[in-house]
Amino acid sequence: MSRIRIPIGPQHPLLKEPLSFLLTLEGEQVVQSDLRIGYVHRGIERLSQTRSYIQNVHLFERVCGICSHVHTTTFCMGVEALSGLSVPLRGLYLRTFLCELERIHSHLLWLGVLSKNMGFDTIFMYAWRDREVVMDLMEELSGGRVSHAANVIGGVRVDINDAQRLTMTQNLNTLSKKITSLRNIIDHEQSFHARTRGVGILTEEQIRQYCIVGPIARASNIDVDLRRDVPYGIYDKLTFSVIARSEGDVWSRTMLRIQETQESINLCLQILDSLPPGPVAVPAKRRVPPGEVICRTEAPRGELFYYIRSDGSDHPARVKIRTPSLTALAILPDQLKSINMADVSAIVSGVDLCIACADR
Amino acid sequence: MMAFESVIEELKSHFSEAIIDVRVLPLQETIIEAVSGEVRPIIAWLLANSDFYHLSTLTGLDNGSQIEIYYHFLNINGLSLHTELPRNHPTIDSIADLIPGASFYEREVYEMLGVQFSGSTKKQKLLMADDWDGVSFPLRKNDEEKKIQEDR
Numbered sequence: 033m034s035r036i037r038i039p040i041g042p043q044h045p046l047l048k049e050p051l052s053f054l055l056t057l058e059g060e061q062v063v064q065s066d067l068r069i070g071y072v073h074r075g076i077e078r079l080s081q082t083r084s085y086i087q088n089v090h091l092f093e094r095v096c097g098i099c100s101h102v103h104t105t106t107f108c109m110g111v112e113a114l115s116g117l118s119v120p121l122r123g124l125y126l127r128t129f130l131c132e133l134e135r136i137h138s139h140l141l142w143l144g145v146l147s148k149n150m151g152f153d154t155i156f157m158y159a160w161r162d163r164e165v166v167m168d169l170m171e172e173l174s175g176g177r178v179s180h181a182a183n184v185i186g187g188v189r190v191d192i193n194d195a196q197r198l199t200m201t202q203n204l205n206t207l208s209k210k211i212t213s214l215r216n217i218i219d220h221e222q223s224f225h226a227r228t229r230g231v232g233i234l235t236e237e238q239i240r241q242y243c244i245v246g247p248i249a250r251a252s253n254i255d256v257d258l259r260r261d262v263p264y265g266i267y268d269k270l271t272f273s274v275i276a277r278s279e280g281d282v283w284s285r286t287m288l289r290i291q292e293t294q295e296s297i298n299l300c301l302q303i304l305d306s307l308p309p310g311p312v313a314v315p316a317k318r319r320v321p322p323g324e325v326i327c328r329t330e331a332p333r334g335e336l337f338y339y340i341r342s343d344g345s346d347h348p349a350r351v352k353i354r355t356p357s358l359t360a361l362a363i364l365p366d367q368l369k370s371i372n373m374a375d376v377s378a379i380v381s382g383v384d385l386c387i388a389c390a391d392r
Numbered sequence: 393m394m395a396f397e398s399v400i401e402e403l404k405s406h407f408s409e410a411i412i413d414v415r416v417l418p419l420q421e422t423i424i425e426a427v428s429g430e431v432r433p434i435i436a437w438l439l440a441n442s443d444f445y446h447l448s449t450l451t452g453l454d455n456g457s458q459i460e461i462y463y464h465f466l467n468i469n470g471l472s473l474h475t476e477l478p479r480n481h482p483t484i485d486s487i488a489d490l491i492p493g494a495s496f497y498e499r500e501v502y503e504m505l506g507v508q509f510s511g512s513t514k515k516q517k518l519l520m521a522d523d524w525d526g527v528s529f530p531l532r533k534n535d536e537e538k539k540i541q542e543d544r
Contacts, residue, residue: 070519077504078530113418243447243493256446261468326421326470328448337464339451354449354497362496391519 033058042071046149046377049387053380057373065368069361073391080351085111085185085320088348093179095353096389098138101130102331104183107351109264110327110340111185114320121266123187123312128265129303130173130182130190131329132296136207137166138332138384139289139296143214146286146381150227155218162210165203172196187313201304208297215290228283232367232379235280242363246334246356248383251288252280258330270302282382289384318346331356333384355389396469399442400424407434421470423462428475432485435463435473439490443467447491452501454479454533459505463487477507486512504531 041052050071056064076095080088092107093100105127112119119127140163147155167177174180174190182190192200218224234244239252249256257274259267275291277284322344329336334356343349360383367379394402400422404411410430415423426434438444444465451462459482463473477484486509488495498509499518506529517524 066516068517070517070521073519073521075530110419240445241492243445243491245446262470323418325418326464326472327419328466328470335448335466337448339462339464341453349455350451350453352449352451352453358449358496359493362493 035063040376046380047387048145049385051385051387053368055368055373055376060373062368062371062373062376065365067361067365069387069391071391072388076392077351077353080348082347084318084346085348086318088351089183089185090181092351092353093181095392096355096386097178098141098386099134099331099333099336099389100178101134101180101182102329102336103353105131105265106327106329106336106338107340108183108185109329110325110338111320112316113325113327114323114340114342115185115316116321117186117314117316119187120311120314121308122191122310123314124266125303125307126173126188126190126192126312127183128267128270129300130170130180130188131265132299132303133166133170133173135296135332136293136300137163137170139293140166142289142381142384143286146282146378149377149381150224152221152224152227155214155221155224158210158214158217162207162214165207165210169200169203172200184313184316186316187311189313191312192307197304197307201301204297204300204304208294211290211293211297215287218286218290224286225283227375227378228281228286228382229279230281230283231375232282232371232382233280234363234367238363238366242359244334244359244363246331246360247285247288247292248360249334250274250276251284253278256335258328258335262328264329266303269306270299272299282378285382285384319344320346320348333357333386333389334359353392355386355392357384357386357390360385361390394442396471399438399444399471402441403434403437406437410434419470421472423472423474425474428461428477428484431461431463431473431475432487432490435487436490438465438471444471445491447494447497450494450497450501452505452507452531454505454531456533459507461501461507481508482506483508483510485510488512503529505529506532 036057038055042050052068054066055062092103095103140159144156144159171177174182182188234252239249239254255276272295320342324341327338337354339352341350410426413425444467446466448464448466453460459477465471501507503520
């Protein structure tokens with residue numbers, strides 16, 4: 033049979049950020065796919081070497097437009113460890129609170145994008161409507177919907193009062209009900225089952241070989257979550273369950289992320305309930321003692337990795353960032369082989385790519 | 393399989409010639425300094441005998457006199473292999489056949505620092521622009537930068 037080659041991207045309605053696939057088709061079957069990233073490579077790692085630590089907090093916030101807060105959290109954690117600072121408990125609680133709000137926002141945003149790409153606009157509208165609740169909460173807390181600038185080295189620069197705490201609790205309870213109804217709609221929608229069940233399956237073996245992290249790994253029966261396995265911040269003081277499923281297809285990734293959203297809401301409620309009094313930050317010196325540190329956190333998409341080396345000046349000598357999206361991209365060409373052309377949109381959306389993260 | 397401490401001890405006894413030093417960073421990450429030629433055998437041993445199958449990433453950096461490479465593994469405990477390569481013609485064995493996920497990281501280290509991974513099959517560009525000349529590596533330190541760093 034003759035082969036047809038279809039380029040998807042760098043600019044394409046399926047993709048929210050620039051990325052390029054070259055699919056080779058035999059009839060309706062995809063037989064080969066080639067991937068190219070780097071269209072939004074901004075040289076952030078290189079740039080960070082010419083900026084001070086204080087400036088870098090703001091630079092790393094701009095690695096990603098969705099999980100911006102977890103990037104600064106990881107960077108600040110590393111610099112605090114190098115400087116020997118211990119962040120006040122209230123600061124840690126608020127930092128973690130924003131991390132979990134970000135997870136809810138990221139998962140709901142993804143659910144909307146997946147539904148939209150599969151032609152299921154109702155869920156897209158519902159998911160993004162409900163996401164506004166958490167966007168408003170983040171704005172209430174930090175003043176920004178996307179870039180929060182909440183972290184500083186030594187703590188956070190935001191705080192909430194009791195009245196805000198009460199309204200936030202109420203809003204999160206409302207959101208929890210909305211997520212439950214969203215899940216019911218998806219569960220009873222036969223076309224959603226038809227488009228996602230058995231599609232884009234990744235086996236446990238593939239996940240291990242390609243070192244894939246986060247919800248994709250957990251949907252394929254690999255029970256890893258750094259919040260539980262290598263507790264940082266205040267996660268050892270909170271109770272939550274790590275969800276793992278065994279199917280490994282787009283359906284299980286969808287359900288897993290919805291369940292995780294519920295868990296995150298519970299975490300946020302726990303944090304609001306047990307928020308300790310006290311200061312939110314300690315002062316930090318501009319210069320950081322020489323040394324190196326490796327920092328890992330669980331971002332909405334999985335393990336986020338920072339390596340920081342200090343030479344004793346006020347600029348880092350090297351910062352290496354590995355975002356979870358890059359691991360998911362590595363296996364995408366393999367996932368897009370021997371499948372039906374119509375499943376490409378569900379598979380590409382199902383892995384929750386963030387190209388800005390992957391390119392840095 | 394094995395407890396973390398015994399993995400380190402076993403590694404030390406198996407590769408007594410290759411391992412130069414073991415140190416612990418803040419936040420409980422262990423770094424093993426190894427000679428560059430033995431990195432691939434050490435990783436093959438880790439994959440066969442321990443639970444360290446998850447490679448978080450590779451970090452490459454230019455310290456002005458040498459190119460350093462880290463292989464960051466994670467299994468509850470963080471374990472990183474660290475090795476140094478000469479600045480002119482840095483070459484190291486690829487591990488992409490042992491860990492397919494390493495291919496992306498090796499391509500990135502090549503594009504940023506010009507480290508050749510011998511045995512690696514994928515050579516197409518990953519992050520750099522289409523009109524990149526293939527010889528100016530962004531994270532390499534040039535003379536001017538070295539001076540700025542010394543002045544700090």
